[in-house]
Amino acid sequence: MIAAKTSQLAQQVETGQTIGLTFHYHNKSNIQFIGSLIRKILSKNNIIFLQDTLFTILREIIVNAVKANSKRFYFENKKLDIRNPDEYLEGMVDFKNFIVKNQELVEQELKKSSYRVGLYLKKTDDGLKIYVRNNAPILEDELKRIQERIEKAKTYNDFSEVYGDVTDDSEGEGLGLLLTILFLRNSGIGENSLEIKSDGKMTQSSLVVPYQLKPASIVNEIQAQIIDEVKELPSFPEQIYELQRLCNNPDVTIKAVADQIILDPALSASILKLSNSAGFITRKRIESIEDAIKIIGFKNLKAILIASSARTIMDRKYSMYKQIWNHCNRVAYYARHIATKFGYSKIVENVYLSGLLHDLGKIVLLSTSSSLSNWISEVTMNREIRTSTIIEELSIGISHSTIGELIACKWNLPEYLVQTIANHHSPLNAEQKYHPIVYIVYLANEFCNIEQKKYDYGYVEDEVLGLFSLDSEEKFSELHEELIQSYSEQANYLAAQK
């Protein structure tokens, strides 16, 4: 239900319509709904790496709007005049405690009241405009305090300074607001992007998320470095193209191809390694290249040739990113399973290969950005999240999908592979004829991300769920269980063979 609704709303935003959601409280389902919607909108605009930041900021703004409404309702109930400074102070003594301790009651009472919070989204030429409104005017003093907080926040360099300095948190929104400003600045959205105003009837916080996060000059400079980096990658070995042609020849024998391959021991070793990995359901350990071809077939061999060459190039040039490849192996396995299960037998090898290479861009991103570490440290506020690619993408303003696409183009990889790598986080943007492949790899990747507790069912694009008739969370989870089970059986089997 969430998946369908948010996909539809994201599409409306994409076509320029203003969409609005009204709610009374920031309960789990509302927040989840908003998270899913934001992700889908960002994905359509290829700035999905902003997701966590934007979601954190937006949640903060929404919580504050609900809090402002709760405050009015609380004062009315206590028969206190919020505009009277003495009564304001009196009311505030217990307000914070009250809303923390009585969340359910506050939620119920707000529902009965006329207080509402509205979230409005509109795509414009400047970026995605986001408005959060609550139907109570802000007091002059409250607004003044907020503005002071915002100005103060702009003087901080990083989070540690904030934590050391925040003493007066009586209004509750203090720390959140400071963090919001730092997040806005560090993400490239801009610390001046947040605007809070009131017209005497309601209060509005607004924010514009630009599609181009940094001034074009900086983006161009960093992107140029990435593009140079990609240009400097070794070309794809001619021998691989030759082997591909050989495999396409209907008269070729298994032995002829195997003889060619064993001339290259490194290539032979990596083919054997991949053929014995969890990607293939084999009942026998594959010991020779000839056996490998007999068991996995020419189509799979072609996929493995590309995957192992790509990985060899990356591993030689950059330090090994075992975690990324392990993740890719799992995605590839899931993708193959999904394709087989849903009758896409013709593209089984294509989805498998796409899965193996879908996060190729992450490796260049992580490697290149570490050489830009000085520049990045300026925008990095929390070193603990350096392990993820998000902060690198935020700093660079280019996503790992786009970097992967550049690499795939450089290597003249087949078009379906270019499309899948480019769109594995934004499947709807892929060319129509590649939808089945891209959707399968996207879905496999989502399942893996869900295992990392990154997302849940509501975040998955509805069109993709539709293709596999996963119209309920139960069906979705059933398939996920099946994948996990099958993968671990295969991994256990392989471990036992060693």
Ligand SMILES: [Fe+2]
């Ligand atoms: Fe990815």
Ligand SMILES: [Fe+2]
């Ligand atoms: Fe991935």
